[in-house]
Amino acid sequence: MSDQNNIAYDKLAERFTKLHRLNHLSSIASWDQAAMMPSGSNQARSEALAELSTLTHELLTASEVGDWIQAASEAPLDSFRQASLREMAREWRQASVIPADLVKAKSLVTSDCEHAWRSQRPENDWQGFSKNLEEVLRLTREEASIRAESSGVDPYDALLELYEPGMTCKQLDGLFGDVKNWLPDYVQQATERQKSSDYLMPEGPFAIDKLKALGLEVMTLLGFDFNRGRLDVSTHPFCGGVAEDVRITTRYRDDDFIESLMGVIHETGHARYEQSRPKDTLELPVSYARSTGIHEGQSLFFEMQLGRSREFLSLIRPLLLKHLTNGKELPAYQLDNLQTLYRQVNPGFIRVEADEVTYPAHVILRYDIEKALINGDMTVADLPDAWNEKMQKYLNLSTQGNYKDGCMQDIHWPLGAFGYFPSYTLGAMYAAQLFAAIQTSIPDVHSRISSGDLSPVFDWLKDNIWSQGSRYTTSELMVRATGEDLNASFFKEHLKKRYLKG
Amino acid sequence: MSDQNNIAYDKLAERFTKLHRLNHLSSIASWDQAAMMPSGSNQARSEALAELSTLTHELLTASEVGDWIQAASEAPLDSFRQASLREMAREWRQASVIPADLVKAKSLVTSDCEHAWRSQRPENDWQGFSKNLEEVLRLTREEASIRAESSGVDPYDALLELYEPGMTCKQLDGLFGDVKNWLPDYVQQATERQKSSDYLMPEGPFAIDKLKALGLEVMTLLGFDFNRGRLDVSTHPFCGGVAEDVRITTRYRDDDFIESLMGVIHETGHARYEQSRPKDTLELPVSYARSTGIHEGQSLFFEMQLGRSREFLSLIRPLLLKHLTNGKELPAYQLDNLQTLYRQVNPGFIRVEADEVTYPAHVILRYDIEKALINGDMTVADLPDAWNEKMQKYLNLSTQGNYKDGCMQDIHWPLGAFGYFPSYTLGAMYAAQLFAAIQTSIPDVHSRISSGDLSPVFDWLKDNIWSQGSRYTTSELMVRATGEDLNASFFKEHLKKRYLKG
Structure with missing residues (x-):
């Protein structure tokens, strides 16, 4: 050299x-x-x-x-x-690759669109919103075409590359196409099945300081390093800050503890990934998180694979009693009831409120639409009808005329973040595949979890994912960790086991 | 043009x-x-x-x-x-004016000195500390000499210029020389006089959330704009953030409410100055606070002139009862008792714990010493004896061998901030002169304050000081606001009235 x-x-x-x-x-x-x-x-x-x-x-x-x-x-x-x-x-x-004047123009247009969207959405003002969105789409298509030309891929693939390097429409069509086939049937079977199992809602009001103390104790159990991070409150929960000082947020409701607790568990998954990146090269991109989907994979591993498992619920049940019932055993806090409660499947309009089973429908719908918008196969004017049609098909719900709970519900498009949505369901798939690999590698993992010994799980994730940063491509990372590239069947099996058989 | x-x-x-x-x-x-x-x-x-x-x-x-x-x-x-x-x-x-290598060298040396000081001070390790301080002094003298040469003033004046533009040793010697003459006598008379007045200490424990609620309500009374600022907690209270988002801090003790409350009132004075700077030119130095001393003048106006006045104590007494006694009248919360409590004079070793009367002694001692250090009339080795001699003279206290409560107590010199100390007593003098001018301009100001109408006071400060930024020199600013340049007699009269006659 x-x-x-x-x-x-x-x-x-x-x-x-x-x-x-x-x-x-x-x-x-x-x-x-x-x-x-x-x-x-x-x-x-x-x-x-x-x-x-x-x-x-x-x-x-x-x-x-x-x-x-x-x-x-x-x-x-x-x-x-x-x-x-x-x-x-x-x-x-x-x-x-993007000229400075396009960067600036997109920044102005998305800032205006997002700002207006904040009041247009509650007013269901599709007319006003669609005009702004057309501008955002026009500039995003210009950006996509420049990126595509520079890297020799298709325009939508060039946008995917910003969030999920190496991912292509071709691979996504395969992964999501399969899900589209079995999902409507799964949703129907799961909702049918749960009709026979009643459950009790734990009754509030829950004091905010109790919910916070519960969240902090669960974060400790999950290995969050409070010497390099904090838990606070914000309207929209997120994991922010820096690897050396990770700031996660949640929001509290006095009539429900599950939302804030599961939010904390989700963000702690993101946090541990950041806190466990290679310390000696933190400042270099090679140590950055591999992709948005892999990041979401860690949070969904914590929230869905681990956090909603019967073993984990039995582990945190004493903490729920300690903080929420003054230690008293109440029927709503029995393990079977908690499990039923944590596994409700309810097709609804809103993505961010969706359960584990219906969530992919929301994502795939958006993927299909944004791909068509970027490719020029659909215009903004076609958007509401396309949305309604797909919601009918996947979840049997109509959004006719209901823009605010339909195609106006997300902040991503106003911000010009086309290509981001697939990461959510990729994350769910990565999480399922990682947990399957852990079960092979650590045969007694379930009893370890029930007994409170989470370290084998975290050590495995740290060795195989967190400490790897961006050393390998996503595909290489998954092959090294699990023996094969991303495969939707692990996610399918996970849902089947939990919702159709569990 | x-x-x-x-x-x-x-x-x-x-x-x-x-x-x-x-x-x-x-x-x-x-x-x-x-x-x-x-x-x-x-x-x-x-x-x-x-x-x-x-x-x-x-x-x-x-x-x-x-x-x-x-x-x-x-x-x-x-x-x-x-x-x-x-x-x-x-x-x-x-x-x-300072060469980049000197900036860097001083930054390293002060960072080391301050870091070591944090453990050397509790260990009373003068030997270790003095070696580091010699290096800091050497580089600060080099800096002062470069600044002096560039601006044609004496070296210590060049350092004063960093905090108190336009101020000179000549003017300070006049202002402080006078104080040195009457202060020891004032201290003695005030301590003599208070022997005859007993008082009761309000009894804790005080809940932190009650102390916080009290602080927030008093900040509201003082016109703090919570839409552009916050109150939080830190080990060393300060006023930070930016003019558009002022962050003040305090610290709470469960056995005393006065320290946190007076701290909040003090920092609110700094905060209102920042929040009231001219909005249309916030980003330009011409709108910055005029000087460190004028800034301290605002905080000491709030804390000492207004905050410890009988009228203000009577105004906040109902808030003390509301938050600290559940509304119950207790003898320790009677107005006369509060006033006695708020006006204790206790000569002590520590500057930051000093009362209004003895504080100038601490500052003038430091001024005399640091001026001699910068001018080369004293070495670091002479420092402990000089400190002890002056403490004996001004406050009748010996610091022989007690470095940690003597010349090692402040963070300023480890940080290389020579020239800063005078600002504290200049602030006390500015505050007294401003309040004297307000009393002339608003004859019924005392009854306005007792009745809770603080707006005439704040409007006067806003018009005359806060909104002026750095438009005028400090001297011009004081002449425009009060009719004359800084004059220590207002401070002397204030102390006499409050501590020898009040």
Whole structure:
């Protein structure tokens, strides 16, 4: 390896270290904006974040970065540095390929569209919204076409690449096409089956400080490192902050403990991934989380695979009694009742409220539609009818004229984040496949979980996923961890076992 | 005015707007570091803040900024822009005059000294500390000499300029020299006098949430804008954040409500100054707070002039009862008792715990010593004896061998912040002079305060000080507001009236 090329790699590492540090401040300020900031400060905060974003974009796309990538790629690098260079180059290419005026135009149009959407949605104002969305779509299609041309793939694949590197429509059509076949039948069977099992709702009101204490104790059980992270409250729960200081949020209701608790468990899955990334290279893209779908895979592993298992429910049942009933045994807190409660299947309009079984229908519907919008096979004007038709087909619900609970419900499209939705169901599939592999690798995993010994599960995830960062492609990562690339049958089997047989 | 020079001024305003926005993120991340961040994240946060600080220093000291200042200064500007240019040039000059390697060396040495001081102080380790402090002093003297040469003033005056622009040793010697003459006698008379008045201590324990609710209600009474600010907890209370989002902190003790309440009142004074700066030019130095002393003047106006007045105590007495005694009248909460309690004079070792009367002794002692250290009239080795001698003289206390409660008690010197201490007593003097002017301008101000109508006081401060930013020099500001430059006699009269006659 020539010295000169070593220098180029080192220069890149130095630039990405600088970006890592500056992005630290953006992440904390964004967390603060959602969890702490009073509303009157919003404009100043947004301006400050935009200013730093402009600056980091300049630092990332500066011409010398391209030169360093070129120089570093011409030298023999060891395999770690090859992977590191590949990931730095990906970041640089994705940021550099779009002309500055398109970046700015999209930022303005999406900011306006999202802002207006916040009041248009409650007013069911499709006319007003669709005009803005057309602009967002127009610029996103322009972006997709530039990205596609630069990387030699189809436009929608180029958008997928932003969230799920390496994923293609072709692979997704296979994965989701299969689900579309069996899902409507599963939903029907599951709802049929649960009609025969009554359950009791635990009765509130639940004091917020009790719900918080419960959440904190469950986070501790799940290995959250409070020396490098916090739990707070925000309107829309999320996992933010930085790997060295992970900030998760939830929201509390005094009439229900399940939403906040499952939210905390979900975000703790995201948090542990971030907290367990390789410490010595945290600042380099090669240590970043592999993809949005793999990230969601960790949160859904925690929430769905582990969190709703009978073993885990039996493990946290004493904590529920401790914090919510003053230690008293009540019928609603019996294990069988909790299990029934945690496994209700209810087809509904709203994705974010959907259960594990119906959720993929919401995602696949959006995938089909956004792919058609990007490819030009559908216009914004066609959107409400297409939505209604698919909701009828998958979940037997009509959204005719009900835009606010239909195609206006999500923030993703107003923000121009086309290509993101598939990650949710990919995450559910990754989670199921990972848990299946763990069951093979640790035959007594279920009894370990019931007994409170979660460390074998977390050690496995840490070794196979969390500590791997972006060292391998997603496909390689899954093959190394589970013996095969993503396969929807694990998810199908999981649902069958839990909802049709369990 | 030529177009070219307009352009230069506009370029400067644009650059300072960028800096204002980037500093917004540093301020919020620093507040978070003190009030929210778990300790394990400290290194990453410090690295992130240092990275942005390097970047903003580059943006401020870039050669084009000097060119713009030169070009703008050659054109006729209106008086507002003249003031604005003067303040931008001051910021630029103060940042540019010190060579980058000295900035870096001082940053490393002070960081080491402060870090070591945190354990050396409890261990009373003068030997260890003095070695580090010598290095800090050496570099600070180098800095002072460069600043002095560049601005044509004496070295210590050049350091004063960083905190109290326009202030000189000559003026300070006059202001403080007078205080040194009458203070020891005042302290003795006040302590003598209070021997005859017994008082009752309100008994705890006080619940933290009650203390917080009390603090929030008093902040509301004092006009704090919660739509652009918050109250939180930190080990060392401060006023941070940004003008658009002011973050104040306090700390609670369950055996005492006065410390947290007076802390909240003090920080609310700082906060209202920031929240009331001119909105249309917030991002420009011409709107910044005039000086550290004027800032402290606002907090001490709130805490000492207003907050410990009989009228204000009578106003908040119902709030004390509401939050601390469940509304019950108790002897310790009678107005006379509260007043006695709030006006105790107790000579002690520790500056931050000092009362209004003895506080100036602590400051003047430090001023005399640090001036001699910077001028080379004293060495670090002489420091403990000089400290002991002055403590004996001013407060009749010996610090012989007691370094931790003597010359090792403050964080300022470890941080290299020589020239800062005078601001505390200047603040007390500004506050007394401002309140005297208000009493002349609003003859019924005392009855207004007792009746809860604080708006005339705040309107006066807003018109005369807060909304003026740095439009005028400190001296001009005081003359415009009170008819004369800073005059220690108002402070002397205030203490006499409250502690020797009141």
